[in-house]
Amino acid sequence: MRRIAILGSTGSIGTQALDVIAANPTLFELFAITGHSNVALLAEQARRFKPNMVIITDDSKYLELKESISDLDDVKVFAGMQSVCDMVAMSSVDMVLTSMVGYAGLQPTIAAVKAGKTIALANKETLVVAGELICSLAEQYRSAILPVDSEHSAIFQCLAGEQDKSIEKLLLTASGGPFRTFSLEQLAHVTKVDALKHPNWDMGAKITIDSASMMNKGFEVIEAKWLFGVQKEQIDVVVHPQSIVHSMVQFTDGSIKAQLGMPDMRLPIQYAFAYPNRLPNNYDRVDFTQLSTLTFEKPDTNKFRNLAFAYDAMDKGGNMPCILNAANEVVVHAFLHDKIGFLQMSDIIEWAMMTMPFVAEPSYDDYVACDALVREKVAQKIG
Ligand code: NDP
Ligand code: MG
Secondary structure (H helix, E strand, C coil), X not given: CEEEEEXXXXXXXXXXXXXXXXXXXXXXXXXXXXXXXXXXXXXXXXXXXXXXXEEECCHHHHHHHHHHCCCCCXXXXXXXXXXXXXXXXXXXXXXXXXXXXXXXXXXXHHHHHHCCCEEEECCHHHHHHHHHHHHXXXXXXXXXXXXXXXXXXXXXXXXXXXXXXXXXXXXXXXXXXXXXXXXXXXXCCCCHHHHCCCCCCCCCHHHHHHHHXXXXXHHHHHHHHHHHCCCHHHEEEEECCCCCEXXXXXXXXXXXXXXXXXXXXXXXXXXXXXXXXXXXXXXXXXXXXXXCCCCCECXXXXXXXXXXXXXXXXXXXXXXXXXXXXXXXXXXXXXXXXXXXXXXXXXXXHHHHHHCCCCCCCCHHHHHHHHHHHHHHHHHHHC
């Protein structure tokens, strides 16, 4: 029995992770769940799974949650981020799925790593902001980090049985999102409704916008650098609109391995939960006779500048990826609230990267200060 804590159980990844646990009751036990604002769903999940603990990170919703499940005697209810950090360090937790969205995932991920837990990592922003810190802590506290992001799970699966020194290149695939074929002129006029329609994946709002702007792929490049210890030159992005090839590894002898599957996040979640085992399931299978084509093309960084910014931020290092992430969180929020246009998101991120103070070797406190400052300045700029 692997005892799992799900951070962000009310989200897209969180709910799919619960499906995986429900399908394998003899292998996985749900120890704790956390949500931020969706009290009704969190309460429903508590009722269905009866975990030992339920935590709502927005303290103001504590009483509402507590009252709605007051009849569940064995389920303890807590509130706030500190409760999440305390919970992940408990001896009853074997594995922590980090599926909360954004910078908020950093603090509890650090707590779980310091407690030596196995991390199933969905919250890529953690590695974007503080990859160097997380990786050194993971080594120090012997915490294993298993990827949940589909591309990184694909690479991880391709690397099974291989040596790190045999990697020549990682080929990260990208769907290209809903605006892949749009001109800059068209991009200037797209709305949040257009951007929220992803062709292949059904995800939370923030990552759906990040996918449309290709910031998601930029983040994944940085995520890959930290997860697999490769250099910038060893990570290529290949646009593959069908999302069947989830990523590839090219080895030093020129051989390439790819992992394929239908676009379904339950598969990489299940792979991380059961690692190193594979579990049977009844998810849809790829039928090659039904696939008309698998195509591959170069990403256009003139149209999707965020991808180039991510490479620049990774190259510069220090707190630059933290600046990139904080600026992105604010502009995505503003775009989702109709305050700025689609292309303005990149303009403002570029401005933040050029003007915010650079710190070459940031400590944890530097990241916290940088995140707060960038949010404040970018929000002011948007007005
Ligand atoms: P969702 O928006 O669907 O869910 C986000 C979760 O985080 C919810 O449980 C939400 O709680 C919680 N949350 C929101 N704000 C906060 C906060 N300030 N503090 C603590 N918890 C908070 O996102 P996704 O599930 O799509 O994505 C989650 C993470 O996984 C992201 O980092 C994303 O990049 C990554 N990921 C997602 C993929 C996908 O297919 N969805 C694929 C690969 C990676 P509530 O709803 O109760 O407010
Ligand atoms: Mg991905």
